[in-house]
Amino acid sequence: MSLHSFVAEFWPSTVDGLVLGSIYALFALGYTMVYGVLKLINFAHSEVFMVGTMAVLAVLTVLHVHTPPGGFILVGLLLVCVLVAMAASGFTAVLLERVAYRPLRRRGASRLAALISAIGASFALQEVFGIYYTRNATEMTAIMGNSVVFTLGAARVTSDDLLVIITGVVMMVALERLVATTKFGRGIRAVAQDPETATLMGVNLDRIILYTFLIGGLMAGVAATLFDVHYHQTRYDVGQLPGLKAFTAAVLGGIGNLRGALVGGLVIGLLEFYGASVFGSQWRDPVVFIVLVLVLLVRPTGILGESLARARA
Amino acid sequence: MTLAGRRRTHGALALAGIAALTLAACGSSKSSTGNAGNATPTTSAKSSSGSTQTLKVGFFGALTGPDAQLGINIKNGAQLAVTQYDASNPPVKVELDPFDSQGNPAQANNGAQKMINDKVVAVIGPAFSGESATADPIFETAQIPSVSASATAVKLAQNGWKYFHRVVAADxxxxxxxxxxxxxxxxxxxxxxxxxxxxxxxxxxxxxxxxxxxxxxxxxxxxxxxxxxxxxxxxxxxxxxxxxxxxxxxxxxxxxxxxxxxxxxxxxxxxxxxxxxxxxxxxxxxxxxxxxxxxxxxxPCADTTSSTNPAAQAFVSAYRAAFGTPPEIYSAEAYDAAGVVLAAIKAGNTTGPTINSWLASNSYQGITKTIKFQPDGNIVGSTIYIYKVENGKIVQIATTS
Known part of the structure; x- marks a missing residue:
């Protein structure tokens, strides 16, 4: 244990933690919204993310991007990447809902059956990429280059760090507003509160569930793009570890709670880096889970509570 | 290399897959070995002299799966040594009997049993340290000498095994x-x-x-x-x-x-x-x-492609001719591992125990180094080769020992 290294690494840890936390937060949305609406933990969401990272890789390969572009070309390229990744992830999420969950729900299968179906779908998607693409990591072009915008203590804040944090927070706030203020958002909240009554009130249950998966998938696509921009590498099982952390973020913030996902994601990102700086990198995961247990002991429903249903305009 | 801790896919699925593969392997291995036995060795044995003995030498390593490349490099090296040996028309011919372990220690027990059933007199491998830890005790009991080209975990040589050998320095x-x-x-x-x-x-x-x-x-x-x-x-x-x-x-x-x-x-x-x-x-x-x-x-592995040793250069060109690629990591060590076993057979040893005692008391000039085993199975000497990435290529720049 070393408080000296915590101090020495404080600013780099903070910047890295916020970057990773923003990605977790966007990733966590898929878990938290699906849980809020269906009370289902969508374990295949990590593969929705993985498909997004692969989509960005495909874009960069097809467009033969080998060097970081600049100016408007960079903005255009980022837009193309994020749109393609959102499309791919959104499609995967919707496909999962149709293939792995809806048939079970129609037959009134238990939540446990859906959970197993989720785990199966997760394996299946991973293996499809593992077998037909490659099990090795694939490196891609760092499209933002590595330009330092400013330094903060010992931290070098690069343009992609800023992009990840700003995009993450903006998307989260926008989505929270969407759910809290629109008619469509009211539908989601109604289903989360009481699916049967919501149906009686004229809410189309299947459509709301489909949209919930779609939104989770789209956000995972954004997270995947940011991940690729920052880490420029992907692999068939790339979603596994971040998926676990994102799910933890959702639980820590309060599962089913959109603001909770943001808070949980950022807290976990920071905890990982602070924990690693104090105790060593091998402790970054244990520290996160120890804090998770402690928080849940005090607040069993997470920091902000479980409240997709109770979100207010 | 120790690839034991490397499995990153989930245990449950992997286990189910192994069970299925094991069943498949049990079902097919008998018929396939039978066919192979009829096809190559009998005919080749007939065409040679009166004595029609063909010995089997096992290969044990990953040929499929995420770590397959290393296993393929090793199998090719060993195969080349065996092919060259058989081409010299020796009185006792040798056939390489491969087992695909997928680099998975859970497959190792199964593989060791296959080697015993196939009556191999020696094994080239196991390739990784994890599977070696499982398979080597079985070979020890069955008195089958093993010579690994790549298992470098220190502890493998600390079990008092008499039939374990490796041609590379340990970690x-x-x-x-x-x-x-x-x-x-x-x-x-x-x-x-x-x-x-x-x-x-x-x-x-x-x-x-x-x-x-x-x-x-x-x-x-x-x-x-x-x-x-x-x-x-x-x-x-x-x-x-x-x-x-x-x-x-x-x-x-x-x-x-x-x-x-x-x-x-x-x-x-x-x-x-x-x-x-x-x-x-x-x-x-x-x-x-x-x-x-x-x-x-x-x-601990040498880059033979840049070697000035004529024997190594001959190996590189023969390897290229046979497999269409230059030898890669551990191919040359596998060629030497097979070479030392073949030398034992050439000296008239045709059973596991006699090959093993030949290995214990003789030295062999390989293309990577002189191969002489210590009683614990480690090689004498500990040459380490230093490589550097230059212009995107890994090139050998120095040797330490």
Whole structure:
């Protein structure tokens, strides 16, 4: 244990933690919204993310991007990447809902059956990429280059760090507003509160569930793009570890709670880096889970509570 | 290399898959060996002299799965040695009997039984340390000598096994060699040693840590990363904060590639070195090309493609002719491992125990080095080869011993 290294690494840890936390937060949305609406933990969401990272890789390969572009070309390229990744992830999420969950729900299968179906779908998607693409990591072009915008203590804040944090927070706030203020958002909240009554009130249950998966998938696509921009590498099982952390973020913030996902994601990102700086990198995961247990002991429903249903305009 | 701790797919599915594969293997192995037995050896034996003996030498290693490339390199090296031996019309012919372990220790028991059922007189392999730990005790009981071209875990030689041999130096020779190179040749004084927490990676990094201190330099950082993680930012921050002038990484190429990439992106300009787990062209590609440039890698394995030894050059061209690629990591060691077994057979030994006693008391001039085994199965001498990434290629630049 070393408080000296915590101090020495404080600013780099903070910047890295916020970057990773923003990605977790966007990733966590898929878990938290699906849980809020269906009370289902969508374990295949990590593969929705993985498909997004692969989509960005495909874009960069097809467009033969080998060097970081600049100016408007960079903005255009980022837009193309994020749109393609959102499309791919959104499609995967919707496909999962149709293939792995809806048939079970129609037959009134238990939540446990859906959970197993989720785990199966997760394996299946991973293996499809593992077998037909490659099990090795694939490196891609760092499209933002590595330009330092400013330094903060010992931290070098690069343009992609800023992009990840700003995009993450903006998307989260926008989505929270969407759910809290629109008619469509009211539908989601109604289903989360009481699916049967919501149906009686004229809410189309299947459509709301489909949209919930779609939104989770789209956000995972954004997270995947940011991940690729920052880490420029992907692999068939790339979603596994971040998926676990994102799910933890959702639980820590309060599962089913959109603001909770943001808070949980950022807290976990920071905890990982602070924990690693104090105790060593091998402790970054244990520290996160120890804090998770402690928080849940005090607040069993997470920091902000479980409240997709109770979100207010 | 120790690939025991490397399985990253989920246990349950893997287990189910193994069960299925095991069943499939049991079903098909009898018929396929029967066919093979009818096809090649009998005809070739008839065409040669009156004595029609054909011995089977097993190959044990991954031929499919994520770590297959290493196994294929080894099998090709061994196959070439056997083919050349048979072409010399010896009184006793040899046939290579391969088992695909997928690099999975859970398959090793099954593989060892197959070798016994097939009545092999010796085994080239097992390729990885994890599967060796399972299969070697079975070979010991069955009195089948094994000669591995690549299993480097220290503990394999510490079980009192009489039938275990390897033609490469163990990890406890590699670590000190690496540390000496960093401190004495590259003159680095502040070394950060990072590992992937695996048996292999941590063992190697620990050996580096103690030798760096013994050489009078200081270990300014010891850190352990998750090989399946994508983000090594915490370790990178530590390296920068510790002002290390060298980073040693004990682990495999994919994590090594990410680590050096993130180190360079954060502005680290010092030395980067890793061991044989990273001595693969994929280290360069995983690092994204340029960040890997100038990195040092070490291996108990020799690069025969740049050798000036005529025997090694002949091997390289024969290998190219047979398989269409230059020999890669551990191919030459496999050629030597098979070579020493074939030499024992040539000397008139046709059973496991007699081959084993020949191996214990004789030395053999291989293309990588002179092969002479110690009583514990380790090779005499501990040559470590130092490689450097130059223009995106891994080239051998020095030898330590």
């Amino acid at each position: 406890d020779a590699q670590g000190p060699g690496d540390a000496d190179y960093l401190v004495k040749v590259l003159k680095d004084t502040k070394v950060a040693a990072i590992d992937d927490s695996s048996t292999y990676g941590e063992g190697l990094a620990n050996a580096v840590r103690s030798q760096v201190s013994a050489d009078g330099a200081s270990v300014v950082l010891s850190d352990h990363i998750n090989p399946n993680g994508q983000d090594y930012g915490a370790s990178v921050n530590k390296v920068i904060a510790a002002h290390a002038d060298a980073v040693f990484f004990g682990g495999y190429y994919d994590a090594a590639g990410r680590l050096v990439n993130q180190l360079r992106a954060a502005g680290y300009t010092g030395t980067f070195m890793s061991g044989d787990g990273s001595e693969d062209q994929r280290f360069v590609s995983d690092a994204g090309g340029a960040p890997a440039e100038g990195s040092y890698l070490s291996c």
